[in-house]
Amino acid sequence: MKILLNVCVVLLLGCNTSNKKDNTQLTNSNDDYLIEDVVIETRDGAQLSAIVCRKKENTKPQAVILQSTIYVRDKGRDLNTIKESADRGYVGVIAYARGKRFSPNEIWPYENDANDTYDVIDWISKQEWCDGRVGMFGGSYNGFTQWASLKKPHPALKTIVPYVANRPGLGLPMENNIFINPNYEWAFLVGNNKYLDTIAGNDRQRSRNLMFNWWETGVSYNRMDSIDGIPNRLFQRWISHPSFDGYWQKMAPYKEDFSQIDIPILSIDGYYNDSQNSGLYYLREHYKYNPNAEHYLIIGPYSHFGAQRNGSEEINGYEVDKDALINTNEITYQWFDYVFNDGNKPEKLQNKINYQVMGANEWRSASSIENMSNTHLKFYLTTEKQNDIYTLNDEKPVNSAFLSQKVDFSDRKNGNNDYYPNPIIKEDMDLSNGFNFISEPLEESIVVNGSFLGELTVSINKKDFDFGVTLYEVMPNGKLFHLSYIVGRASYADDIENRQLLQPKEIERIPFSNTHLVSKKLSKGSRLLVYINVNKNPFSELNYGTGKTVSEESIKDAHEPLEVKWYNDSYVEIPILTD
Structure with a gap:
């Protein structure tokens, strides 16, 4: 099916987004940018909300940097990140998951991202401002969507840079087939409305009280939302699949799917990222099924959030080595320049696996995870x-x-x-x-x-x-x-x-x-x-x-x-x- 487009160009006046929470996000007083609010129709008839940002001075087609996310953030954060892509010589696009922002569809995290992200890439590749090349980056859920899009690789997708990428069914909401409680509240954060329910989703005390109430009452795990008093449809959907079955397998590449992934990839992760086994699952499986893959890893003493930023001087009470701190964002764009513009490879990439040695204040590299040790x-x-x-x-x-x-x-x-x-x-x-x-x-x-x-x-x-x-x-x-x-x-x-x-x-x-x-x-x-x-x-x-x-x-x-x-x-x- 042809992908359809509904465009609202935002220059000085903005488009009519009455009653839309992030209207201010699309009001641009800077004449340097051309910002378009778009709705992309998928092959199965769903509608996805996205924002496109270009520098007005660039009239030639360019490579596009795409972020695919379930997190709809207001106060200009999303707009600023695609503006940065435009400032660095690319077209910036941020696309939101099915059901989010202006999408009229239901919200089902993970379930539609493989096909939907493919369709977004397909639409981008056909626009006059795209030179036929697309790259992606982002962390956590945004890392997952990059891998999800490679369930069936689109020829226009030339590289991805996933940070601490989630692999549904392996790192969350269960780990090694055990459902873990901290993901319970996330279902409310992303599933309650078109944006983010930060009141319910970030109420740590409420969630902690719920965990202990469940623990003390001894009721079955599948009744946790009855204790909470608020139905949790996403939680119930997930726990009905305790095995890594077809429900989870179809969300991202699985087994032989990895053999067809031949684009260069840069992954970034952390020793103290609680979903590390998700991100490294992709790396290990990629090399297992495609031994000649060009897949790099940067990893150090970072948490889930630290790896997506620049690390932190202290993590869980441990003062990290000075050498451990990195600039994740700068490395990402160095990588894009390397792939798209024949630039230099990021300096940290001395080999396929690049890791910081805690306690030694140094970086080392190896050709594979197995070759990290002798x-x-x-x-x-x-x-x-x-x-x-x-x-x-x-x-x-x-x-x-x-x-x-x-x-x-x-x-x-x-x-x-x-x-x-x-x-x-x-x-x-x-x-x-x-x-x-x-x-x-x-x-x-x-x-x-x-x-x-x-x-x-x-x-x-x-x-x-x-x-x-x-x-x-x-x-x-x-x-x-x-x-x-x-x-x-x-x-x-x-x-x-x-x-x-x-x-x-x-x-x-x-x-x-x-x-x-x-x-x-x-x-x-x-x-x-x-x-x-x-x-x-x-x-x-x-x-x-x-x-x-x-x-x-x-x-x-x-x-x-x-x-x-x-x-x-x-x-x-x-x-x-x-x-």
Whole structure:
């Protein structure tokens, strides 16, 4: 179907946008720009709202820089960002998700972005001010839409620059098949109206109270919005898909889809981006299915928001190295000039993987994530103690033994699994529950470089459980530096698409690998510490182990405590770089 256009040119007077929240955003008193408010019709008849910004002095077709977003921001922020694209020699376009701003359609985050963004690119490529080349950039949801558009690549799309890109179904609203609570309020932020419901969506105290109310009452996870008293249709839609099924798969490239992506890509991410496994999923899968891809990564000690800006001098109490700070925006436009105008490649891109080494105040590079390390440390989780802490041993135990843990899910006074890296540097290890395993002091300095993996050998009295594994450096001063972690569901350890329940009281092997990537220089005398636990807290879905759909389980299913035997042939492999 031909893509239709409805254009309202905004020069001095603006267009008739009565009762539109961002009318002032389109009132432009600067005669340097030609700004157009457009509605683009998609192949299936939906209408998308977008803004186009060009410099009046540029009469020749130019490459276009597109941002595709669900966030409709007023007070000029959106207009300013496309003006910057125009100032830098491009045409700037910002397109809003289906249902947002002037779009009359329903709002369903993630579900239509693959086709809709393709259609926006197609429309842009046919405009007289476009030279047939389109690039995209942006973070979080805006990073997702870039990848979504590559589900079926449009020939006009020549490059993307995603920051901390979301991958629905993997990093949010669930992580390793566990639904996590902080995404609950986001549904209100983007889904309540044509713009942003910042009152409901940013009410952190209300959301926190809701999480604890749900925790204390013990009702099933799928009734959280009944506790809230406000229906959450997006939440209900999401939790009806606990497996990484076709619902999630169709939203962005999946498996062989990556083989057809042959444009240059620059990804930017952070060690302490809580959805890092989303952004790096795209990178890993891209190289898996297209080994010759031109895909670069810049990563350092940044949070979800820090990576989209310039980092920050301090993150979760940790003062980052001076060398870690970057200018994300400047790097982005250097990349566009490299792709579109034969400019110089950004200086940070010394190889495909470019990472800041925490504690060393330096950047290093590697040809792949795997080549960030040149060896690994393999430790078994023993049942032997040293100074009241269990030990990590590099030799596999000769005799089988286990540590026993009992978790009462009806107990709401105590939570398990303090895994989140805030603060990054802790005074003491958690000895209240779970198990800690510590290594001997390092005889020389090393760099932990990459994503650790491992395998848990367990036996439980139920059909499923959620686990957590956290990796720390115990510094010579005794403080703990949070390096990486994973939370996962045992029944999805082998296959995120299909749940495979455990056999009660049978020994099972639970592999894990989707941990957060990190680079940190450990000094001589430091130790490595591994903390394992059952995941039970107010901040994520609770798996009671009955084998039913987890979101339908409640405290009524907690009559029998979970009993876990952690066997001593469980192990972790930690990638390291030695000079």
